[in-house]
C-alpha cells in the first residue's frame with residue numbers, strides 16, 4: 110500500500126531545537142553486475158573529472174537502493190528506520206555516516222556522528238581492542254590524554270576488561286558490538302547517533318544496558334535506530350520511517366501506525382505440516398477464513414474474537430483435546446488456550462469442530478499467529494501441532510503496545 114507521506118503530524122515539543130540531520134531527496138544506486146559496476150565507476154570518475162553533470166538515470170543492471178528520502182531530525186528525537194531485508198536502511202545510514210556518497214540529493218549533519226553500522230566496521234581486526242580505541246580516537250582528533258581519560262569507562266561499559274588486549278578478530282560478534290557501542294557513545298560523545306541492528310547480537314544484559322544509555326543520550330542528540338524488532342523500535346522511537354525498495358512509504362510521528370503498516374507488508378499464508386492423523390479443514394476468525402489467504406484478518410483491540418476450527422481426525426481418536434497457543438510477531442508465546450469443556454469433544458465420523466470465544470481481546474497492537482494443537486486426551490500424546498496455522502492483526506487507535514491497560518481510581522493524595 111502506498112500512503113501519502115504525511116509531514117510530522119504532531120507538533121513536536123522539540124520544534125525549537127536545532128536540526129542535527131537534514132536529508133533532502135537522497136538517492137543511491139547500485140549495480141547488480143560487478144563487471145558493469147566497475148565499468149560504470151570508471152566512466153563516473155571520468156565525468157566527475159571533466160566536470161560534466163552527473164545526470165544518468167538507471168543504466169543496465171542498476172537499481173535504486175535508496176530513492177528520494179527526505180527528513181529532518183532534531184536534538185531529542187529518535188527516528189526508527191524500519192523495512193524488510195534489502196529495503197535500503199543500511200545504505201541510508203552509510204550515506205549519513207559519510208561512508209558512501211549519495212548519487213543525488215543532499216545530507217547536512219550538524220555535530221559529531223557516532224555510528225555503529227556494519228559489525229566491526231571501523232575496527233582493524235589485527236589490532237587489539239585497546240589499540241582500536243586509540244586509533245578511533247586519533248581519527249576523531251582526540252589527544253592521547255583525552256582518550257586516556259575515557260579508556261576505563263569504555264572498557265567498563267563494553268565489559269571487556271579481560272579481552273581488551275586481544276586482537277579484535279578474536280572477538281565474538283557480541284563482544285565486537287559492545288566495543289563498537291562503547292566507542293560510539295563514550296569516546297565520540299555524539300550529537301548524531303546511528304545504530305544499525307546493534308541490539309540484535311547483544312545478550313539481554315547488554316541490550317538493557319544499551320537502552321539505559323540510549324535513554325540518557327536521546328535528549329542530548331538525534332538518534333537513528335534501525336531494527337527488525339518492533340517492540341524495541343516502539344520503545345524508543347519518537348519518529349518512524351518505513352522504507353520499501355529504497356523508497357519511504359510512511360514517515361511521521363505516528364510510530365504505531367508505521368509499525369502497523371510494516372506488519373501488514375508480510376505475506377501471512379499459513380504453512381504447516383500436520384501429519385497423517387489430523388488435517389485442518391478450516392479456521393475461521395470472526396467468520397473470516399484464514400487458510401489460503403494473504404489478507405490479514407483485522408481485529409479491534411478490546412473486541413471479542415471468535416475462532417472456529419474444523420479438523421479431520423482419524424476415527425480411532427474418540428475424544429481429542431484441542432489447544433491453541435498465541436505468538437506475537439517476535440515469536441514470543443503470549444497466551445495459551447486449553448479446552449476445558451465439561452463434555453469431551455466428540456469425533457463424529459472423523460470430523461471435529463469447535464468454537465472458542467475470547468472476549469475483549471487485550472493483546473497489544475501487532476501481528477499474532479496461532480498454533481493449533483490436538484492431543485489424544487488431556488495430558489495424552491500430542492496428535493498434531495500446526496505452527497502458525499492462522500494469523501490476525503490487532504488494531505487500536507492509540508499507541509497501545511503493552512498487553513494490559515491499568516485503570517487507577519482517584520484517591521486522596523497520601
Ligand SMILES: Nc1ncnc2c1ncn2[C@@H]1O[C@H](COP(=O)(O)OP(=O)(O)OP(=O)(O)O)[C@@H](O)[C@H]1O
Nearest residue numbers: 139140141174192193194195196197198199200201
Ligand atoms: N555495495 C553494494 N553493491 C551492490 N548492491 C548493494 C551494495 N550495498 C547494498 N546493496 C543492495 O542495496 C539494497 C539495500 O541494501 P541494504 O543493506 O541497505 O538493506 P537493509 O534495509 O539494510 O537490509 P537488512 O534489513 O537486510 O539489513 C539491497 O538490494 C542490497 O543488495
